[in-house]
Amino acid sequence: MGWAIALHGGAGDIPFSLPEERRAPREATLRHCLDLGVAALRANRPPLDVVELVVRELENSPCYNAGKGSVLTTAGTVEMEACIMDGNTNNCGAVSGLSTVVNAISLARLVMEKTPHIYLAFDGAEAFAREQGVEIMDPSHFITPENIERLKNAKEANRVQIDYTQPIKANSTNDQGDSQIGTVGCVAVDNHGNLASATSTGGLVNKMVGRIGDTPIIGSGTYANPFCAVSATGKGESIIRATVARDVAALMEYKGLSLKEAAAYVVEKVPKGNVGLVAVSANGEVTMPFNTTGMFRACATEEGYSEIAIWPVDSNGISEDSQK
Amino acid sequence: MVGGWAIAVHGGAGVDPALPVERQEEARRVLVRCLTAGAAALRAGALALDVVEMVVRELETDPVFNSGRGSALTRKGTVEMEASIMDGRGRRCGAVSGISTVKNPVSLARLVMERSPHSYLAFDGAEDFARKQGVEMVDNSYFITEENLGMLKLAKAANSIMFDYRVPLTGADSCRASAGLVADVGGELQMMNGLPISIYAPETVGCVVVDRAGRCAAATSTGGLMNKMNGRIGDSPLIGSGTYACDACAVSCTGEGEAIIRSTLARDVAALMEYKGLGLQEAVDYAVKERLDEGKAGLIAVGRNGEVAMGFNTVGMFRGCATEEGLMEVAIW
Numbered sequence: 001m002g003w004a005i006a007l008h009g010g011a012g013d014i015p016f017s018l019p020e021e022r023r024a025p026r027e028a029t030l031r032h033c034l035d036l037g038v039a040a041l042r043a044n045r046p047p048l049d050v051v052e053l054v055v056r057e058l059e060n061s062p063c064y065n066a067g068k069g070s071v072l073t074t075a076g077t078v079e080m081e082a083c084i085m086d087g088n089t090n091n092c093g094a095v096s097g098l099s100t101v102v103n104a105i106s107l108a109r110l111v112m113e114k115t116p117h118i119y120l121a122f123d124g125a126e127a128f129a130r131e132q133g134v135e136i137m138d139p140s141h142f143i144t145p146e147n148i149e150r151l152k153n154a155k156e157a158n159r160v161q162i163d164y165t166q167p168i169k170a171n172s173t174n175d176q177g178d179s180q181i182g183t184v185g186c187v188a189v190d191n192h193g194n195l196a197s198a199t200s201t202g203g204l205v206n207k208m209v210g211r212i213g214d215t216p217i218i219g220s221g222t223y224a225n226p227f228c229a230v231s232a233t234g235k236g237e238s239i240i241r242a243t244v245a246r247d248v249a250a251l252m253e254y255k256g257l258s259l260k261e262a263a264a265y266v267v268e269k270v271p272k273g274n275v276g277l278v279a280v281s282a283n284g285e286v287t288m289p290f291n292t293t294g295m296f297r298a299c300a301t302e303e304g305y306s307e308i309a310i311w312p313v314d315s316n317g318i319s320e321d322s323q324k
Numbered sequence: 325m326v327g328g329w330a331i332a333v334h335g336g337a338g339v340d341p342a343l344p345v346e347r348q349e350e351a352r353r354v355l356v357r358c359l360t361a362g363a364a365a366l367r368a369g370a371l372a373l374d375v376v377e378m379v380v381r382e383l384e385t386d387p388v389f390n391s392g393r394g395s396a397l398t399r400k401g402t403v404e405m406e407a408s409i410m411d412g413r414g415r416r417c418g419a420v421s422g423i424s425t426v427k428n429p430v431s432l433a434r435l436v437m438e439r440s441p442h443s444y445l446a447f448d449g450a451e452d453f454a455r456k457q458g459v460e461m462v463d464n465s466y467f468i469t470e471e472n473l474g475m476l477k478l479a480k481a482a483n484s485i486m487f488d489y490r491v492p493l494t495g496a497d498s499c500r501a502s503a504g505l506v507a508d509v510g511g512e513l514q515m516m517n518g519l520p521i522s523i524y525a526p527e528t529v530g531c532v533v534v535d536r537a538g539r540c541a542a543a544t545s546t547g548g549l550m551n552k553m554n555g556r557i558g559d560s561p562l563i564g565s566g567t568y569a570c571d572a573c574a575v576s577c578t579g580e581g582e583a584i585i586r587s588t589l590a591r592d593v594a595a596l597m598e599y600k601g602l603g604l605q606e607a608v609d610y611a612v613k614e615r616l617d618e619g620k621a622g623l624i625a626v627g628r629n630g631e632v633a634m635g636f637n638t639v640g641m642f643r644g645c646a647t648e649e650g651l652m653e654v655a656i657w
Binding site for chain 1: 415416417422440442443444445446447448449450452517549552553554555556557558563564565585586587591592595599600617
C-alpha cells in the first residue's frame with residue numbers, strides 16, 4: 001500500500017529523432033506536473049483533487065494536446081473534451097465540444113458535482129460553464145501556430161491525424177504517417193486505496209466538427225472503481241471499440257489478473273500503434289504500457305520509485321530519462 | 325437451443341404500474357409488429373446489423389416510445405436525440421448525439437460507422453454530416469407530441485415541488501395529487517432519476533439480434549430524459565454503457581442513464597461472459613443485481629448460440645423476443 005500517481009501526455013509514433021527543442025519543454029512539463037501531483041498526495045489531498053489539478057496543469061501547457069495547444073478540427077476550430085471519475089463512488093463527469101473553457105477537466109468535475117447528469121456537450125456545456133462562472137477565453141486563446149501548421153499539413157496529406165510532434169511531410173515513409181499524441185491524463189491512489197482518473201484532449205487533427213473520441217466516454221478513455229484507475233490515449237476509435245479503461249478493471253475483478261497483467265493484456269489486444277495507458281491500483285501499484293513507438297509519461301510511488309520517459313525502457317529497466 | 329437466429333427488443337425499463345390498459349395494448353402492438361418484421365427478415369437470411377437498424381427505425385418512427393417521434397423533451401421544450409449501433413463482428417460502432425432534425429438517428433449512427441473516419445458525431449457536426457449524406461431531415465417540431473409537452477410541464481412542476489418541499493412524495497400527499505402524479509406500489513411512489521415514474525417515461529428503445537451465421541449486433545435510440553439540460557448526453561450513444569456487441573453477445577440497456585454509465589452495463593454483461601465465464605442469463609442477472617447499486621435499469625441480450633436473456637430491477641420493462649425455434653413473447657411486467 002501507499003500512494004501512487006501516473007500521468008501521460010499522449011501515446012503515438014514519437015520519432016526517436018525528436019529534436020531537443022521539441023522534447024525539452026514536454027519533459028519539463030511532465031516533471032513539473034509529477035512534482036505537483038506528488039506534493040498534493042503527500043499533503044493528503046484526495047486523489048480526485050490531485051488528478052484534477054495535474055490535468056489542469058497539462059491543459060494549461062501549450063505543448064500538449066489539451067486546453068491551450070489543442071489540435072484543430074477540419075474547420076480550424078478547437079473542440080475540447082474531458083472526463084473525471086471517482087473510484088470510490090463510481091461518480092463521473094464528462095464534457096465535449098468546448099471552445100472557450102480554459103479547463104475542461106474542471107467543468108467535467110462540476111457536471112459531476114453540480115448537475116443530476118454525467119455528460120454535457122457543445123452549446124449546453126458552454127451554457128453550463130457560464131452559469132458556473134468558470135474561466136473562459138476567446139477561442140483564439142487555445143490555438144497555437146504549431147497546430148495551425150499541423151492542420152495545414154494534414155489537409156495537404158488529406159489525412160486525419162491523431163497528432164504528432166513532427167510536421168508531416170507529404171512523402172513521409174511512416175506507414176500510417178501519424179504519431180499519436182492525442183491526450184493528457186492522470187491517475188492517482190492515496191494510501192487508503194482511494195482512486196481517481198482524469199483525461200482531457202483536443203482530439204484528432206483535422207477531425208470532423210462534432211467528432212467525439214474516447215476521452216469523455218466512461219469505460220473507454222477514462223475509468224476508476226475500487227480496483228484501479230485508468231486513463232488511455234491513442235486512436236479514439238480503437239479505444240472505444242476495445243473499451244480499454246473498463247477492461248483493465250474488469251480483468252482484475254472478474255479474472256483476478258494483477259494490474260500489470262490486466263493492462264498489458266488490454267494493450268496487446270488493440271492493433272499495434274493505437275493505444276497507451278496509465279493505471280494505478282488500490283494497492284499503490286503503477287503501470288504504463290503502450291503499443292506505440294512512445295508515450296510521454298511520468299509516475300511516482302510512495303515507496304520512492306519514479307520515472308519520466310518517452311520511449312520504452314530497455315530490458316535493464318533503465319530509460320534514458322528516469323535518472324535525471 | 326444451440327444456433328439459430330434470435331431477436332429481442334425493448335421499449336424502456338421502468339413502467340408506471342398504473343399505466344392505462346389502452347397504453348399497454350398500444351405498446352404491445354408496436355413491439356409485436358417490430359418483432360414480427362425482424363423475425364421475417366431473419367428467416368429470410370438478413371444480417372444482424374441490418375435487422376437491428378430496421379427494427380429500431382420502426383420504433384423511432386412510431387410515436388409510442390421515447391425515441392425519434394415521441395421523444396422526451398429538453399428543459400427548453402426541444403428534442404435532442406441520440407443513438408448508437410454496434411456490429412459484434414469486428415466491434416465496429418457508430419453513435420450520434422444532439423440530433424434535432426434527422427428522422428432516424430439510428431441510421432445516422434450507422435452512417436457515422438460506415439461513411440466517416442470516426443465513431444461518434446454530435447450536435448451541429450452530426451447534423452452537417454447528415455445533410456451531406458442526404459438522409460431524411462425534418463423540422464424539430466415533427467418529433468414533439470402533445471402528450472410530451474404535457475409531461476414536460478408536469479416534470480417541471482415535480483422538480484419545483486421537490487425542491488421546495490425537500491421530501492420524497494409518498495402516500496396521499498396533496499401536492500402529488502395536484503401534480504397529477506399517480507403510481508405507487510405498496511404505498512411508495514415509484515421514482516426514477518428524480519421524477520415520479522408517470523412523468524419520467526424512460527422509454528428508450530433498443531434491439532439486439534443474432535443472425536443465422538451467429539453474428540451479433542445491437543442498437544439503441546432515445547430522446548433522453550424528460551426535462552434534461554440541453555446538451556445532456558445519456559447512456560444510449562455510449563458504447564459499453566447503453567450498447568455493446570462482440571463475438572459472444574449483443575446488449576442494449578435502458579433506464580436511468582447515469583446509473584447505466586457508471587456501471588458500464590452493456591460491456592459488463594459481455595465482460596462477465598468473457599472474463600468470468602458466466603453464461604448469458606447469468607451474466608445479465610449478475611450485472612443487474614450487482615452492478616447497478618441504487619440505480620434502476622434493464623437490458624436485453626442475445627448470445628451467439630441463439631440464446632436470449634433479459635433482466636431489469638425496475639417495475640416492468642416493455643420487451644419482446646423471438647427465436648428461430650418459434651418462441652415469440654411480448655411482456656411488460
